[in-house]
Amino acid sequence: MAETEREAMEYDVVIVGAGPAGLSAAIRLKQLDADINVVVLEKGSEVGAHILSGAVLDPCGLDALIPDWKEKGAPLNVPVREDNFYMLGEAGKIRVPNWPMPPLMNNHGNYIVSMGNVCRWMAEQAEELGVEIFPGMACSELVFDDKGGIKGVVAGEFGKEADGRHGANYEPGMELHGKYVFLSEGVRGSLSKEVIARYDLSQGHEPQKFGIGMKEIWEIDPAKHREGTVTHTMGWPLGGNAGGGSFIYHLENNQVYVGFVVHLNYKNPYLFPYMEFQRFKHHPMVADLLKGGKRVAYGARAISEGGYQSMPKMVAPGVALLGCSVGMVNVPRIKGNHNAMLSGKAAAEAAHAAIAAGRAGDELSAYEDEVRTGAIGRDLKKVRNVKPFWSKWGLMPSLVLGGFDMWTNTLGFSLFGTQKHGKTDADATEEASKHQPIEYPKPDGTLSFDRLTNVAFSFTNHEESQPAHLQLKDPSVPVQVNLPKYAGPAARYCPAGVYEFVEEAGKDTKFVINFQNCVHCKTCDIKDPSQNITWVTPQGGDGPNYPNM
Ligand SMILES: Cc1cc2nc3c(=O)[nH]c(=O)nc-3n(C[C@H](O)[C@H](O)[C@H](O)COP(=O)(O)OP(=O)(O)OC[C@H]3O[C@@H](n4cnc5c(N)ncnc54)[C@H](O)[C@@H]3O)c2cc1C
Numbered sequence: 001m002a003e004t005e006r007e008a009m010e011y012d013v014v015i016v017g018a019g020p021a022g023l024s025a026a027i028r029l030k031q032l033d034a035d036i037n038v039v040v041l042e043k044g045s046e047v048g049a050h051i052l053s054g055a056v057l058d059p060c061g062l063d064a065l066i067p068d069w070k071e072k073g074a075p076l077n078v079p080v081r082e083d084n085f086y087m088l089g090e091a092g093k094i095r096v097p098n099w100p101m102p103p104l105m106n107n108h109g110n111y112i113v114s115m116g117n118v119c120r121w122m123a124e125q126a127e128e129l130g131v132e133i134f135p136g137m138a139c140s141e142l143v144f145d146d147k148g149g150i151k152g153v154v155a156g157e158f159g160k161e162a163d164g165r166h167g168a169n170y171e172p173g174m175e176l177h178g179k180y181v182f183l184s185e186g187v188r189g190s191l192s193k194e195v196i197a198r199y200d201l202s203q204g205h206e207p208q209k210f211g212i213g214m215k216e217i218w219e220i221d222p223a224k225h226r227e228g229t230v231t232h233t234m235g236w237p238l239g240g241n242a243g244g245g246s247f248i249y250h251l252e253n254n255q256v257y258v259g260f261v262v263h264l265n266y267k268n269p270y271l272f273p274y275m276e277f278q279r280f281k282h283h284p285m286v287a288d289l290l291k292g293g294k295r296v297a298y299g300a301r302a303i304s305e306g307g308y309q310s311m312p313k314m315v316a317p318g319v320a321l322l323g324c325s326v327g328m329v330n331v332p333r334i335k336g337n338h339n340a341m342l343s344g345k346a347a348a349e350a351a352h353a354a355i356a357a358g359r360a361g362d363e364l365s366a367y368e369d370e371v372r373t374g375a376i377g378r379d380l381k382k383v384r385n386v387k388p389f390w391s392k393w394g395l396m397p398s399l400v401l402g403g404f405d406m407w408t409n410t411l412g413f414s415l416f417g418t419q420k421h422g423k424t425d426a427d428a429t430e431e432a433s434k435h436q437p438i439e440y441p442k443p444d445g446t447l448s449f450d451r452l453t454n455v456a457f458s459f460t461n462h463e464e465s466q467p468a469h470l471q472l473k474d475p476s477v478p479v480q481v482n483l484p485k486y487a488g489p490a491a492r493y494c495p496a497g498v499y500e501f502v503e504e505a506g507k508d509t510k511f512v513i514n515f516q517n518c519v520h521c522k523t524c525d526i527k528d529p530s531q532n533i534t535w536v537t538p539q540g541g542d543g544p545n546y547p548n549m
Pocket residue numbers: 016017018019020021022041042043044048050051052053054055056057058137138139140184185186187189190191212213214215259261301302303322323324325328329334335336337338340537
């Protein structure tokens with residue numbers, strides 16, 4: 001096929017992704033130099049449409065970026081007033097006191113926010129400074145210079161037919177070139193994954209680890225609503241089957257965020273993360289809270305969990321990876337937004353200095369130095385052993401050892417050095433023959449819902465005539481390998497019910513990809529045991545339309 005010809009536009013810095021990392025970078029660049037040309041490209045139909053976070057926000061990133069955020073009307077309206085932590089059994093709960101926890105676990109001074117709304121507000125701040133922001137623009141390809149460095153991206157290609165041919169309304173999109181390209185795509189970014197592989201950026205670092213986070217927004221009985229209350233749970237229903245736990249945050253307007261995270265290094269391929277979440281809501285503590293309320297939104301997104309030892313090299317010629325494209329979540333705190341913002345600020349400062357010195361297209365090593373040795377590195381280093389302890393020894397030992405290690409790290413030392421994660425999450429999956437199927441109760445339609453009903457509350461939508469954006473390296477693997485060996489885990493790990501094994505009498509089993517339902521969580525790209533699924537961008541504007549996630 002002839003090479004597609006595209007128009008090109010030149011910028012100083014091209015930023016992929018309008019999350020907290022990308023928007024912070026854009027804002028900081030313009031604060032440093034009003035004349036610098038900055039563009040932000042976002043695949044969601046609007047800024048915030050694809051943002052899903054808990055979220056309890058540590059405002060330290062925003063304080064550093066926009067110290068007068070309060071006067072400027074940032075939507076941080078609900079300070080955390082109460083912090084609860086419970087160990088759940090099937091019917092009961094034990095409250096874990098706050099006093100043995102290291103101070104870094106305390107949510108005092110933090111805010112319950114919608115990160116979607118925080119990003120919408122940040123986009124307004126960026127536009128006031130003169131940043132160009134284009135939502136509905138999926139960045140689908142990298143553009144290389146003649147020395148093999150990255151000089152830009154392709155964005156806004158529309159109108160391909162299902163077989164990949166150009167349809168009647170085909171638009172080739174544009175090339176956006178920059179002296180530097182920032183990839184702030186969030187966890188498991190599709191272009192970031194390509195860059196990490198191409199420049200071997202993971203060499204010498206531990207594999208990245210992930211969890212799948214699912215979240216519902218509920219409107220509850222005002223009599224039960226306690227604005228500012230934060231509750232975390234561990235234990236039931238996951239037990240020893242997987243690491244993870246829940247979060248329940250009371251925000252404003254009688255709304256509550258109810259969420260559940262399952263670590264993706266689980267071994268038993270019969271585990272069904274979505275059904276664990278649904279079952280969790282039937283615990284008496286949660287059921288009492290939600291009874292009489294209604295679920296108004298649903299979504300899911302992977303969360304990076306590898307932390308300090310899993311951060312790959314984050315710069316290559318012409319390109320820098322920001323925020324969760326690197327993986328900057330502090331796992332025991334379940335917080336990454338502050339580090340995403342700080343990384344955006346650091347990348348902007350490095351690029352600004354480089355451009356001012358007449359440089360372009362080289363490695364922004366000053367950015368990487370700042371991330372590893374500055375506030376982000378210090379934040380992540382203190383908690384680096386919690387996740388590997390959990391993976392190796394399970395919940396209780398990890399609470400004791402991890403808690404002890406966080407305390408000693410707060411005092412400046414560790415008895416355990418830096419623990420390794422070992423396997424990738426895909427490799428952690430064991431063969432079905434070693435495990436028993438897990439029986440899950442049927443959703444009752446009031447507290448718990450089947451996936452398709454819930455997906456309707458993510459307001460996701462994909463133009464059906466385009467090629468599926470879930471690409472199989474080998475189309476025979478799902479039925480010939482993953483089904484007999486791993487009992488077809490794609491039918492369970494996807495929180496949107498995209499994958500189905502369809503059996504019809506007298507015919508071969510078919511693997512069906514209902515890509516229209518995809519909520520862009522990236523779990524399939526991470527957890528497929530054969531690493532046979534690649535998530536690529538669908539047309540811009542497609543995907544979930546989250547309200548205040
Ligand atoms: C369930 C869950 C709960 C969490 N709870 C908390 C919490 O309470 N507090 C906290 O601080 N952190 C929390 N986190 C972590 C936090 O959400 C992340 O650390 C943060 O979102 C990272 O920000 P980012 O800017 O790197 O990426 P993101 O917020 O993911 O933003 C990336 C943006 O880039 C866009 N994009 C991606 N690829 C492309 C492309 N190729 N072209 C165009 N656009 C693209 C996406 O649509 C998205 O808008 C949670 C995460 C999850 C999943």
